[in-house]
Amino acid sequence: MVVFVGAGSSGDVIARIVAQPLTAALGQPVVVENRPGAGGTIAADAVAKASPDGHTLVLSNIQPHAVAPAVYPNVPYNPMRDFMHVAMVAEVPLALAVSAQGPLQDLAQFVALARVTPGGLRVGTNGNGSSAHVTTALFGRLAGIDLTHVPYRGSSAQAVTDVIGGRIEGAMPSLGDVGRNDRMRVLAIAAPQRLAGWPEVPTFREAGYPEMVVSVWFGISAPAGLPDAIADRLHHEIQLALARPERPSCLTSVS
Structure with missing residues (x-):
């Protein structure tokens, strides 16, 4: 396989x-x-x-x-x-995640920071041409912000590691790749509604981005x-x- x-x-x-x-x-x-x-x-x-x-x-x-x-x-x-x-x-839905040790508490704060950051915030994905890459670009367009795409080869694991280490500001992994990592904060998931396993995590839809439903x-x-x-x-x-x-x-x- x-x-x-x-x-x-x-x-x-x-x-x-x-x-x-x-x-x-x-x-x-x-x-x-x-x-x-x-x-x-x-x-x-x-x-x-x-x-x-x-x-x-x-x-x-x-x-x-x-x-x-x-x-x-x-x-x-x-x-x-x-x-x-x-x-x-x-x-598995995609998710936007940041460091739990950082100042960003919700999606609105992420968008606000991106608007005042030259070149936009850096968001890691599992590679160029990946569904996460396309989703990151879609979110940037919908939110009217610049995001710097940081591709990794084949997995979001390194992107998550670099978010925790402060080398990039965010990552767009699948929810399964970020899981229950207590060093990461999931700002939003690209699901139609909140998930039973993560009831505290809002959807992009709730934050005003109805097109952001990507599994x-x-x-x-x-x-x-x-x-x-x-x-x-x-x-x-x-x-x-x-x-x-x-x-x-x-x-x-x-x-």
Whole structure:
């Protein structure tokens, strides 16, 4: 199972949560292989060109399968034609986060500070052309502020580390990447409404930005041409994995 982000990121964790029960169900190891870089297109391209025998899968995602084809001029695959999309496994909203030790307490203060900061505030994402990059640019346009995009390779983990260390002012990770880190303060989430697990965190909508609803979705895909019998077996076993009571709440069974 090829993963487009680095080890320890939310995508990597999701892949491993799915891989473990698949290993037991299929009777053979499901190995997670991290291939970050180029907005996820390296991992996606490797699987698009693999044999459609069910032995090579990819953690598909909004980044390499939706955003990258729109922002990169020469993506070497077609996200619809070159893949068999087997199952949807998770949906996690993006979030704007700052250091908990800093002065910013809410989104209005972030916008006000950006307006008086030459060049705008620095916001880290998991790379150029990523969904977080596009979302950061969208927020800057909606708020009428300049934001300096700081790309990191393949994961938001380093962006979070640099926010904590004071090297950049903010980050736009998925909520799963910032989690319950008590050194970070989540100013807003790009969800339609507040989440049960984070009832204290407002949405961008509440702050006056109704267009800011952006979720990072994750699925399992295979090369195009995968036989229907194999696709059906994989879909069935993934659904059983998602139905386990101990699964994280971000993973949801989708038929």
